[in-house]
Amino acid sequence: MTSISITSDLLRGHTDTIILAHLIEGNSYGYELNKSVSLKTNGVYELKEATLYSAFRRLEEASLITSYWGNEETGARRRYYQITEAGKEQYKQNKKEWEEAKSLLDKLL
């Protein structure tokens, strides 16, 4: 077991931003989003389902995203999510904070 396992706490607080970043590229649904995360990180990282769906709820509650049921004629039903204007603003802000946090930690570690 040589691979590094990223503990949850290191990415804690970034879940929302990861989701917003994905939705900026276009509407999507949970399962697809997670596959995308896995793909982008070469299978290293993936959101836990409970984490993902509770984040969706939190974001919708905060009006940063909206959701609607897709009308699939085949396969399991999907709930699609769309980022709002407020969500885009929040994403920009979060991204800035990430850059700031990165800079801080590079100084401290």
Add this chain to the structure above:
Amino acid sequence: MTSISITSDLLRGHTDTIILAHLIEGNSYGYELNKSVSLKTNGVYELKEATLYSAFRRLEEASLITSYWGNEETGARRRYYQITEAGKEQYKQNKKEWEEAKSLLDKLL
């Protein structure tokens, strides 16, 4: 107020590593460590006391640091902390994980 306030969750999980990193430079105590953090980040960041001291307890519990009371003849008493060999190993590991997390987030955000 133009500065960005780094929310706790962005640095969550890094507290231990910040402390270990500081102790690698030499034995220290809570108050000094926090002043050092503040200095290194130009006053942008500082650990909350409750966070700091509970982290100390956690690290000592895990044998990553040891502590002893300083024999100050003047001023408030200080509890000094020293990093152990295991602590140094842990620091290296945490640092690696930070680099990995950074790389992941730069891909995802």
Add this chain to the structure above:
DNA sequence: CGATATACCTTGACAGACGAAGTATTATAT
């Protein structure tokens, strides 16, 4: 038919962060 992949949801527990409050000593300003 059973297994696997797709797709979503809920509940309960845990751990780290932190606000708030307290204890003590020394230095500094009024």
Add this chain to the structure above:
DNA sequence: ATATAATACTTCGTCTGTCAAGGTATATCG
């Protein structure tokens, strides 16, 4: 002299994001 600030540590209770574990339902493939 005395109030205030700075140094220095501690404990308690609460909050929040994460996640393990369980569940539901449909379609496909061997």
